[in-house]
Amino acid sequence: DQSMAGVAAHAQLLPDDILACVLRRLEPRSLAASRCVCKGWRAVVDGRRLLRTDLLPLSLYGIFFMEIDVLCGDPPKLFANPLTTRRIDANLDYTDREEGLCIIENHCNGLLLLWGNMVVNPATRQWVRLPPPPPWCTESGMEGFYDDVCLAFDPTMSPDYEVYMVPSVPCKLDPTATIFTEESEWPPSSCAIRVFSSRTWRWEERSFLRRGEAAGTIADMQQYTEFQRRYTVYWKGALYVHCQNDSIMRITLSDGAYQVIKSPAGGKMNGSAHLYLGKSNKGVYCALIYHNLQHQFQVWLLDESCGRMGWELKNDIKFAPVMAKISLVKYKDGFPNKKKHKDQNLRPWIFLRGNCFDEDVKQGLTEDNAEWDYSKGFILETQDLKVNSDHMHFEEVYFLGFHPYKEIVFLWMSRDTAVAYDFSSSKVQCLGKLHAHWIGKSFPYTPCWIGELSEK
Numbered sequence: 001d002q003s004m005a006g007v008a009a010h011a012q013l014l015p016d017d018i019l020a021c022v023l024r025r026l027e028p029r030s031l032a033a034s035r036c037v038c039k040g041w042r043a044v045v046d047g048r049r050l051l052r053t054d055l056l057p058l059s060l061y062g063i064f065f066m067e068i069d070v071l072c073g074d075p076p077k078l079f080a081n082p083l084t085t086r087r088i089d090a091n092l093d094y095t096d097r098e099e100g101l102c103i104i105e106n107h108c109n110g111l112l113l114l115w116g117n118m119v120v121n122p123a124t125r126q127w128v129r130l131p132p133p134p135p136w137c138t139e140s141g142m143e144g145f146y147d148d149v150c151l152a153f154d155p156t157m158s159p160d161y162e163v164y165m166v167p168s169v170p171c172k173l174d175p176t177a178t179i180f181t182e183e184s185e186w187p188p189s190s191c192a193i194r195v196f197s198s199r200t201w202r203w204e205e206r207s208f209l210r211r212g213e214a215a216g217t218i219a220d221m222q223q224y225t226e227f228q229r230r231y232t233v234y235w236k237g238a239l240y241v242h243c244q245n246d247s248i249m250r251i252t253l254s255d256g257a258y259q260v261i262k263s264p265a266g267g268k269m270n271g272s273a274h275l276y277l278g279k280s281n282k283g284v285y286c287a288l289i290y291h292n293l294q295h296q297f298q299v300w301l302l303d304e305s306c307g308r309m310g311w312e313l314k315n316d317i318k319f320a321p322v323m324a325k326i327s328l329v330k331y332k333d334g335f336p337n338k339k340k341h342k343d344q345n346l347r348p349w350i351f352l353r354g355n356c357f358d359e360d361v362k363q364g365l366t367e368d369n370a371e372w373d374y375s376k377g378f379i380l381e382t383q384d385l386k387v388n389s390d391h392m393h394f395e396e397v398y399f400l401g402f403h404p405y406k407e408i409v410f411l412w413m414s415r416d417t418a419v420a421y422d423f424s425s426s427k428v429q430c431l432g433k434l435h436a437h438w439i440g441k442s443f444p445y446t447p448c449w450i451g452e453l454s455e456k
Helices: 002-011 016-024 028-035 039-047 218-222 320-329 358-364
Strands: 062-067 077-080 104-108 111-114 118-121 126-129 146-153 161-168 190-197 202-211 232-235 238-242 248-252 257-261 273-280 283-290 296-303 310-318 350-352 379-381 397-402 408-413 417-422 427-433 439-445
Touching: 016 039, 028 039, 062 104, 062 397, 104 146, 104 439, 111 146, 146 232, 146 238, 161 238, 161 248, 232 273, 232 283, 238 273, 273 397, 283 397, 310 320
Parallel strands: 202 257, 397 439
Antiparallel strands: 062 077, 062 439, 077 350, 104 111, 111 118, 118 126, 146 161, 161 190, 190 202, 232 238, 238 248, 248 257, 273 283, 283 296, 296 310, 379 427, 397 408, 408 417, 417 427
16 A cells, blocks of 8 residues: 555656556556545546446446245346346356355445355456454454344445444344343444455454434344345445344444434334335435335435435335236237347346356456436336226235436336336336246346455
């Protein structure tokens, strides 16, 4: 770091035009690393557009998901944008997996964190295994607690990444191994978190101090230890962790502090609805899917302006008529069909199962990827939609993820159809058939074609 700082200090003496000529000769991965050296270099790279933005995780490739089946150990799957020319191996079978399992625990800006402390970049086919985390310090009292594993990575700011193991409440406390009781506040006023840094290549235990009230007690959390999909979000230097009682733990990484934010519903909804956390173009969002006959669906945006933390309702819709309308047009010319439509925006998304090779990675560095255009697909208006009650289907609506840069949420309807719902215009685009037994963790994937993953 000191040597790079010295180079940057000497480079500041160069006129920007000469510095830009030097930087322009670098390979994309080296140029991305140089951009993170100092603000002056970043201004030169950005001001002269030296780095191709299509190499950064700024375009949607598709939706990664884990399929829950009667057979165990199924690899991840990828439901991809039909305009995709770069091929990505969704199976990740080039990695050295422990016990043959390939389970995605978390993701962030093109990197995946797999079970077994492995970080993978599917675009470049690079992977690295992290050293195992150390045991908890006795003073922390966290022995026997679970962990929500979070990944923090932003290649536009730094080539390094961090892994956070945020403790969560177990089903039952072991009084011989912890200082906490069922009446203890949770999260505690000083919360110990194990953190791995790729820059130092080591784990450390950090304490984060709580600002404001706790989410509840440990006994409150133990009511909600059943299986549920809980997501984390990394946004502008902060981690947002979905807690067991549907509150959100906002961890500011730079100042060692955190605060608890109540859910839009005010608390846990006891199975009447499910909450899903994500990010999109304006910040951190929550989706609420209600399990009723009308399939009510809400989208909320976290307002962090002027230091306040409050939820703003962005959309509220009943999806039952939408599902009925989709079922009526599935086999008509308007529904995505690769044989009927020459315009690829009208073709169904691709269910990727195969592998790619090193040549595909090299091609990804030289070819631009056409962006999926929501407006050119098969669009269904949802406002004032009326459908005969005989055509109503009361199957479930499942959350797949938020589009990272547009006000769009991806949903899985009736366990066979994927749709994109634009909650700013209340319009739905059908993406095609997505056949799966059951979808577990899922997220929109934005590939990162630069950077190096290696042990230090």
